[in-house]
Amino acid sequence: MAAEKKLAGYICTGCGIGERLDAKQLQAVATREGKLPSVKQHAMLCGAEGVKLIQDDIDAGNATHIMIAACSRRSKVEAFSFPTVAMSRANLREGVIWSRPAGDEHQETTQEMADDYIRMAAAEIKFMTVPESSGEQELNKTLLVVGGGMTGLTAAVEAAKAGYPVHLVCDEPVLGGVWKDLYKRVPFRAAAFDVPNGNDVDLPQPEDPGLDDLIERVMANGRITVHLNAKITKTSGAPGRFSADLSMESGRTLTENFGAIVQATDYKPYDANQLPEFAYGTTPDVLTNFEFERLAKQANGAVIKRPSDGREVKAVAFIQCAGQRSSKAGHLPYCSGFCCTESIKQAMYFKAQNPGCDATILFDDLRTPGAAGEDFYRSGQQAMVTFTKGQASAVVADGGNLRVKFKDLILNEDTEMVCDLVVLATGQVPNTGPDPYAQLAVDEAPTEEEKAAARAALAVAPPSILNLDYRQGTDLPHLKHGFVDSHFICFPYETRRTGIYAAGPVRRPMDLKQAMDDAVGATMKAIQSLENAARGSAAHPRVGDLSYPRFRKEGCTQCKRCTVECPFGAINEDEQRYPQFNESRCRRCGTCMGACPVRVISFDNYSVDTVGQQLKAVDVPDEFSEKPRILCLACENDAYPALDMAAQSGEHITPFVRVIPVRCLGSVSLSWVTDALNSGYDGIVLMGCRRDDDYQCHFVRGSAMAAERLSKVGDTLTQLNLETERVAVHEVAITDLKRAPAILNEMAETITRIGMSPFKF
Structure with missing residues (x-):
């Protein structure tokens, strides 16, 4: 039998909240509409006295589920740490008074925002339970x-x-x-x-x-x-x-x-056999930077000699970006980041060990990252290393010499230099196993032709390193x-x-x-x-979270969407093909919850209901009030902090938006969108993270998964005779302090242009 829930609310009047809002009205809303039996006010809830007020109620057994109406849930995390109870927080400071201008003309709508956030937090807490550790693991320090x-x-x-x-x-x-x-x-x-x-x-x-x-x-x-x-x-x-x-x-x-x-x-050194234009492999006097390091080590401070005939090197050329920063087949498209400083170092060997040796570094862009950086470049200059801005095109073995053909990028003319030895600054190839998504492609390719192509790609993949026993691949x-x-x-x-x-x-x-x-x-x-x-606690970014996915087996349709869409390989399948959750692998992003079409997956402190009941708790005015309601589901890692910081910077948002933080856009259930539309919301804004190759989603693929799921919402809106502009998905970075509030304000302008939702009660 579940333990009795004892609900309590606490409203802070500090940080200007009491001056800008009617705290008595907030208390009345929490009591009458939020159905919280106990609601208390305090002038500084995060201070020692305020924290003691809450802790005393918890210790006395009078509060198992608490609602704190104060600052953002991102603020005062240490002060409002009550691990033995379930807790929701109404953001009255950053979310209301700091994001709205002062003045009597704004008071009514600002108070309405605050009242709604009280209703939302009170609704959320009723559907939360206190997470407990699974207790399945002990401390293994190895x-x-x-x-x-x-x-x-x-x-x-x-x-x-x-x-x-x-x-x-x-x-x-x-x-x-x-x-x-x-x-x-x-x-x-x-x-x-x-x-x-x-x-x-x-x-x-x-x-x-x-x-x-x-x-x-x-x-x-x-x-x-x-x-x-x-x-x-x-x-x-x-x-x-x-x-x-x-x-x-x-x-x-x-x-x-x-x-x-x-x-x-x-890493593995780049295979310079793919650079025949530089005569690699046809003469031992063309070396890679890795091979030259062995040659210098063998010399051990003595004169460095040519591998071909043992003659002392009198002139050496270092060709930068050999097979790198190039779109040619077999080349590396990226910069390996270490080659320029390595070449400077190796040129300095020659200047120190081979008296009178000419050491020339041919470069297009010279990059010297790291602690030594520019100073090490100056060391090379002082050692009389020659730095020539040039682009090498070929190396030709000519009798006992090597001719390096290059374009002088300063004089803009083709020229060449003669030397005894050429060192190619080749790059780093990561020493990894096969890509698990290439492995999955074999099993999940829709046609036999695609399966065959996937097998061919996998056949030339490197051997596995970790040999992971994961459904999602070995590495x-x-x-x-x-x-x-x-x-x-x-x-x-x-x-x-x-x-x-x-x-x-x-x-x-x-x-x-x-x-x-x-x-x-x-x-x-x-x-x-x-x-x-x-x-039993989560890893970054939800460190400290004890919750993990639970699901109702009797409602599961075995669709495998949660298994496939989990970014972290945390879900396998049992012998009956039901999902098998591994809570220690889980990052608590909720992507599985958003993927589930029958809504049987939830967390103790985050579920379809905790968010669904919040959006339903908002007081949605009728169509004649000229007060639209806009729902914003904001990623807690980027978009929500951006809105907080925008408020701290004095940026204002429309009074008609109600913001609900979500763990990841990947956790968004489509039922929240349909419920919001059915409840009379005029617009819905979803704010997630960047999702391309330079993604910024803390849960890797959550934002991309959400965008894919929501791509068909426009068709649904059209079928309902609703304008597609009513639902918008945006990529928002944590630094978008001006853009994030502007997106919400633009949605308010859109609603003014297209009109209120016809679904209002």
């Missing part, structure tokens, strides 16, 4: 780090320093990965000024990579277990309870349990260039598989320093994930 390069080694050391045991899996016989051939590295610091005279600048110089020291620290650390020549043959489970089968060189399989996983498999989803999907704006390190984090060049091109910093960030995220999993 991390699995995949990759034995500098990124993986750094991740292992940082985790061990934090007190977390690590299993480091490397598929090679030695540690170091692609970085092990480094002779020296680009410095990790900017220029330092000589303090005694205050004028001289100590420009950064190439430094020892520090790899041997890092390997020694890993091998000596009692918390780190290293597995060389090992592969992962199966990974199953979820955050807090991952299980991985490690296949050893001996043929033995070791099964270990982990709390979280960091994939740090770095981490990719971005368009093959890098692991870990969005640089919204969630660095976080992949589409909860509890599995990407670090280093596997998620984007980067230099050594960036990769090591990346390892630290990913490791801290992984630790946070396993700790949250032990509490």
